[in-house]
Amino acid sequence: MDEISIVGQVVGGSFGDIVIRQKSGTNLEIGDLMVSEENGSFLILQVFALEYGSQIQDKMQQMMSGVNLEQGIVDANFYEPEFVNYVLARIKPLARVYKENNDVKIPKSLPSFFNKLRLISKDDLKFLQKEKDSIFVGYIRSGSKIIKEAEVWLPAEDVFSHHVLIPATTGRGKSNLVKTILWHVLDTNKVGALVLDAHDEYFGRNGVGLKDHPRAKENMVYYTPSNPPVGANRLTINLQSIRPEHFEGIVDFSDPQFQAIRTAHRQHRANWIRELMITNVASIENSGDTRRQGEFAVGTMMVVQRKLRLILSLEVDEEQVIVSRHEVFDSTTKGLNTVDDIVRDIEQGKVVVLDTSRLGDEAELLVGNIIASKLLQKYKDAKASGELDRKPVATIVIEEAPRVIGVDVLTSRNDNIYSTIAKEGRKFKVGLTAITQLSSVIPKTILANMNTKIILGNEMKQEREAIIASASQDLSEDDKNIASLDKGEAIITSIFVPFAMPIKVPLFEDIVKNRKSTASTGKTKVF
């Protein structure tokens, strides 16, 4: 090992908490990755704590400081100060890499005592080879240093079918990360995705976005309720596509209210919402028709009507036609095939971005629910008929995930499609990509099923604890590390990576800038 590259030496500690002395002149950071060379293999270790060490007792140091401060003696140097005062770093082993075959194993032994360590370099990370059908998430990061040659690619099918959790607070680079992931998903047709874009930020209507991907025209479909840009689709869903079960676990209907909407569905089939909305409840009450009155309490019907009106933003015009204020829901002939079209696109490995920014919370989740239910059913059918292998893995990207998989939602209401997918979707190659600020309110059973977590910075201790407790690798010493993650810095913990990987997610704008420009085809022939 080159003496110049040495940053420290093992001086003590125990497994998982090794103490090294930092070489003077170097500057170790929390999260730094270092390498301890052994026979035939090397250990990758990571700094998780830094502290001072000194050969002089504390009291003497304090006295020295006093002399320095009070008597103004500025030249109070020690003889060979680099020996006397130093920094101790506490490090933990992450992985053992066998040089012969680049095999990566979980380490089970300590580095040799007094072994000298150096910072990691690109050559140590050759095992991070891009495999077929994988997605790019970022570059390996050692502290705040980025190793650009070491790209981290995750196996797409495994990662997406086993669910992805992206926990972070605002401003830590969530949407940049999601855009980066989706950008690489667009490269092939191996992953289908439904993106419920509550802030209309992924497509790039006003600025850069997924639309700038060279294959966006083939592999991405964008739906927006109003004024779609050229080539985009109008997001219109016919009320006939909605069934009572789509409200389950999303809207807080009481049992009698659910009973009422189920009865309406049984009586009027596809037109149930329309019929329910134009029923004049007051006139039934005044008519004295006891048979009709007997079906449901008038109050129940009125509440159901009010809730549907609010959730779906519906109004009844003077000709008894139902209109939705944000134009997403239609009661006439528009949008009859939207759900089928979207599901088919996802099945073909496309990324479908739905601009749900104009919808209320519940309406957005309802739209997602309708599509996700159909998608899961199709994948279940494909499994039954032996065709699942041919389908691309599908993922549903949902923001503020606790709205649907939060513990309060799941205990107070029935399961909804999102929790069903979280629990059993992976058997059918359908997964969730859940983005959240509050991991602590997602039940442990669901968190444990999310087998890949891309952890961004989080200043809330409670949230960090929830993430650490459910991580696929031991992150018990990483609390401070997570708290100190800067914008765009992340840690990937997953059953599909050999160790918890610190990464730096590149700026999406830079990715777009660096995209390969497609060669101009010249003039187009028109017949």
Next chain:
Amino acid sequence: MSDIHLGFQKHESLQKIEQHVFEKIMDECISRKVDFILIPGDLFHVNIPEMRVQKFAFKKFREVYDAGIPIYVVYGSHDFSPVSNSVIDLLSEIGYITKVTRATSNENDTISLDFLIDEKTGAKIAGLSGLKVGKDREWYEKLDRGSLEAESGFKIFLFHGGVSEMKADSGMDGDHMPLSLLPKGFSYYAGGHMHKWNHQSFEGYPNVVYPGTPFAGYHADLEDNANGQRRGFALVEFDDVVKSVEFVEIQNTSYEIIEVNADNRKADSINQELVEKTKDIDPANKVVIIKVRGELTSGKTADVDISTIRDSLNERNAMVVNVSKNGLTSKEYSITEAKGNNKEEIETNVFSENIGQLRFDHAELLGDNGIKLAKKLLQELGQPILVNEKKNEYVPRIRNNALAILGLDKDDS
């Protein structure tokens, strides 16, 4: 009017209806003294239809021409020709119709469209042809929309392609484009390709109209007709704006449709139901459509005996009997899929997976022997036609070889 698909019908009586409906619409246009006719594609079923079709079409177009009614068309996905080698071009050359696609490909890889102005009304017409499976989408993506949208006056856009927002049923997968690809702000959008009457308005796109096929351009259209689909053309009144869009219905013929659900049933019971259902209908001079779909519990799908029913209906002077058994499968004889590393292996595995369900007295057709025989037969039937080999040489060659593999003589019945 659109999607007339002249030349599609193979059956003589249906050919007559096809011709009659076309002529009736043209006569209606002449008698109603329309200012002009728009045909947004698929006027003919192929670019060069048989002479019979050309003959009656030319005759009628001549009459319309003589009546002073211009006809504006774009190619459809069926009748287009990349080298302007289509009957449309012939008709255009002699002046009976006018192609409206006036496109210029620019150096910056955009496409400009020029307007054509109808002399009598001053309406400005632009349009783009349709290509198969939405390959024309690229044109729309490259369209210089600014100049088209900035043009003032009464503007009509002719196009041939499905619009996703107006799709009425889930068929024709992957063959649609979003409405946003069309240039905005035209007064009227004359659409072809979707075969059912549809008139809708959207923000920035008033009056997007598909007249639909006036008779039938696909087999499924006949079934829709039998189920009451209205057929005809759109009559539009306008001055500075569209004042009305009326659907003018043109009757074509009478239909009977017999639908049978075969789910969880045996062929015998299906046959019985077919007899029952056809017994009391009067098929004379009608198009009779028989549709059997579902999954039989046992037996072969061929056990559903359509030929007897067909004969009986024909004896009772049915015009045409159209049978659809595409949706019919059998639990017993369903084909299980199998995997393999290559074509050879997949074929062997599929045969091995499925041969067990066959019940024959001939041992050579079962087990490993059966698999070998099936593979040999499949290989033989997959032989392509040789260079310079004529079809009447190719068919007997393959047939004789196949029979030899089966150990049969040509005369064996």
